[in-house]
Amino acid sequence: MMKLMLAGDPATNAFEAGSNGASEQGEDLARIGDMAKEFGVTLRTLRFYEDKGLLNPKREGTTRLYTRRDRARLRLILLGRKVGFTLRDVKQMIDLYDPKGSNAKQLKVVLDKSEKQMGRLVKQRQEIDEAIEDLAKVIESARTTLANRQPVAANG
Amino acid sequence: MMKLMLAGDPATNAFEAGSNGASEQGEDLARIGDMAKEFGVTLRTLRFYEDKGLLNPKREGTTRLYTRRDRARLRLILLGRKVGFTLRDVKQMIDLYDPKGSNAKQLKVVLDKSEKQMGRLVKQRQEIDEAIEDLAKVIESARTTLANRQPVAANG
DNA sequence: TTGCTCCTCACGTCACGTGAGGTGGC
DNA sequence: TTGCTCCTCACGTCACGTGAGGTGGC
Numbered sequence: 220m221m222k223l224m225l226a227g228d229p230a231t232n233a234f235e236a237g238s239n240g241a242s243e244q245g246e247d248l249a250r251i252g253d254m255a256k257e258f259g260v261t262l263r264t265l266r267f268y269e270d271k272g273l274l275n276p277k278r279e280g281t282t283r284l285y286t287r288r289d290r291a292r293l294r295l296i297l298l299g300r301k302v303g304f305t306l307r308d309v310k311q312m313i314d315l316y317d318p319k320g321s322n323a324k325q326l327k328v329v330l331d332k333s334e335k336q337m338g339r340l341v342k343q344r345q346e347i348d349e350a351i352e353d354l355a356k357v358i359e360s361a362r363t364t365l366a367n368r369q370p371v372a373a374n375g
Numbered sequence: 376m377m378k379l380m381l382a383g384d385p386a387t388n389a390f391e392a393g394s395n396g397a398s399e400q401g402e403d404l405a406r407i408g409d410m411a412k413e414f415g416v417t418l419r420t421l422r423f424y425e426d427k428g429l430l431n432p433k434r435e436g437t438t439r440l441y442t443r444r445d446r447a448r449l450r451l452i453l454l455g456r457k458v459g460f461t462l463r464d465v466k467q468m469i470d471l472y473d474p475k476g477s478n479a480k481q482l483k484v485v486l487d488k489s490e491k492q493m494g495r496l497v498k499q500r501q502e503i504d505e506a507i508e509d510l511a512k513v514i515e516s517a518r519t520t521l522a523n524r525q526p527v528a529a530n531g
Numbered sequence: 532t533t534g535c536t537c538c539t540c541a542c543g544t545c546a547c548g549t550g551a552g553g554t555g556g557c
Numbered sequence: 558t559t560g561c562t563c564c565t566c567a568c569g570t571c572a573c574g575t576g577a578g579g580t581g582g583c
Contacts, residue, residue, distance in 0.1 A: 251537075261574080262537085281538050281539085305572090326517050333513050343503055347496055351500070354489055361485050362486060417547080419547065420547065422564095438555090
């Protein structure tokens with residue numbers, strides 16, 4: 220129903236938010252409530268990202284209006300958050316994008332940060348596996364202890 | 376070198392911290408620095424746990440002195456933290472321990488909380504796996520894009 | 532007038548990290 | 558006197574959650 224196309228977007232690479240300054244007439248402006256529903260986040264989250272300089276919607280009075288560019292940025296932010304980057308890192312990478320350039324610098328930073336983050340994720344997976352093992356032992360121990368200490372009266 | 380015996384302690388079950396009120400003469404009192412080294416935590420962490428009511432060392436003047444009981448509690452706290460419980464949950468479970476009783480209530484709570492936590496851990500592992508997949512794509516994309524945009528001059 | 536959506540503070544959460552400024556005993 | 562270890566505030570971090578109190582337009 221909702222096309223997310225995070226990395227699958229043929230036009231833009233991951234962590235490259237096109238500014239696309241020309242065509243603002245598409246009229247695809249969204250209010251904060253629309254954005255929240257579309258991306259499955261809270262209003263607070265969108266305002267928080269703006270406060271941190273990650274989003275920069277227009278205003279109609281006080282009401283925020285999100286453009287195509289904001290959507291592209293939000294997709295990147297959510298991808299970054301999903302893979303475990305801090306918002307600070309995400310901002311740094313996104314801000315490195317230059318519409319007129321090879322963006323080699325940006326790509327290198329993204330690559331470097333991503334490889335380091337990959338290491339952290341792999342480590343985290345190990346820790347989770349260990350936690351699961353430990354917790355399984357706790358559960359088993361609790362069950363047998365309960366069974367032994369509280370022998371259910373087995374007859375009517 | 377250091378016997379941790381988290382769940383392997385034959386005398387006490389996981390999440391049962393014996394008060395052992397009788398034998399305080401063991402003289403195995405440790406200062407905060409000793410505890411920190413022994414358990415691989417910071418001084419701040421030990422003070423924080425105390426502030427949250429999880430530890431309750433004696434005092435000699437202002438200096439904290441940790442007893443066997445505190446060690447037992449700390450082991451449980453660190454086990455609980457490792458498997459992802461909040462300190463609030465850990466405290467709740469530990470505080471349920473009654474030296475003179477079957478502790479069936481405590482065991483039930485531990486079992487219930489543990490099963491729920493197990494669900495969360497399994498979910499977390501899935502999320503990490505997804506994150507790793509996504510990040511791998513980002514890395515691959517960045518690499519090929521870099522390679523294409525920056526064809527290294529291949530001759531002297 | 533009611534209802535919906537939007538807004539701006541601003542404090543709370545979680546598990547500590549990190550100084551600042553000071554004390555006690557070898 | 559210096560060095561080490563201990564102490565108590567108390568603000569900072571991270572990514573938001575959660576009201577409080579108020580506005581704008583159908």
